[in-house]
Amino acid sequence: MxxxxxxxxxxxxxxxxxxxxxxxxxxxxxxxxxxxxxxxxxxxxxxxxxxxxxxxxxxxxxxxxxxxxxxxxxxxxxxxxxxxxxxxxxxxxxxxxxxxxGDKGWSHLPVWADTDRYIEELDAENELDEYEKEQRKQQAKEGAANAAADGAEQPAAPASS
Structure with a gap:
């Protein structure tokens, strides 16, 4: 073979x-x-x-x-x-x-020739960061609401004298 x-x-x-x-x-x-x-x-x-x-x-x-x-x-x-x-x-x-x-001959292009792609990538990263922040806030709110609900369902501890 x-x-x-x-x-x-x-x-x-x-x-x-x-x-x-x-x-x-x-x-x-x-x-x-x-x-x-x-x-x-x-x-x-x-x-x-x-x-x-x-x-x-x-x-x-x-x-x-x-x-x-x-x-x-x-x-x-x-x-x-x-x-x-x-x-x-x-x-x-x-x-x-x-x-x-490389394949496209970038050496003759100005430094800023890739700016549009860079800005798009930066915007996408920022959008992802914002989304993750919102997710964490939402999880924190849900966690606080669940904790408050759990506290209301439990009987109050007897007061000690």
């Missing part, structure tokens, strides 16, 4: 289903090494290993973008939990970068 890979929606590159995240890279791995390791699975469009600007070294992960989504799926099937230079790799579909835009 052949293993199957579920194709996730979302991703980093031009086609989200063709870009892979590769985590767990050993310090000496460079883009050429990563390219060579993933080349057997298909035509590679781009290999990128982001560098830490403070140290000048990579941060232990990279991205491999394939020409075809079937090649990316084959690479995940074969390379996830595989070993490269003594380190176990984590390979899956890359997720969109939220800060730099």
């Amino acid at each position: 052949a293993a199957t890979t579920l194709v996730a929606v979302g991703g980093k590159g031009t086609n989200p289903k063709t870009t892979l995240y590769v985590g767990g890279l050993e310090e000496s791995v460079n883009e050429a090494t990563l390219h060579a390791a993933f080349l057997p699975f298909g035509e590679i469009k781009e290999v990128n290993i982001p560098l830490d600007h403070a140290t000048g070294t990579h941060r232990g992960f990279g991205f491999v973008e394939y020409e075809e989504k079937e090649d990316a799926a084959a690479a995940i099937d074969n390379m996830h939990n595989a070993e490269l230079f003594g380190r176990v790799l984590k390979v899956n579909y890359a997720q969109p970068m939220k800060i730099k835009g």
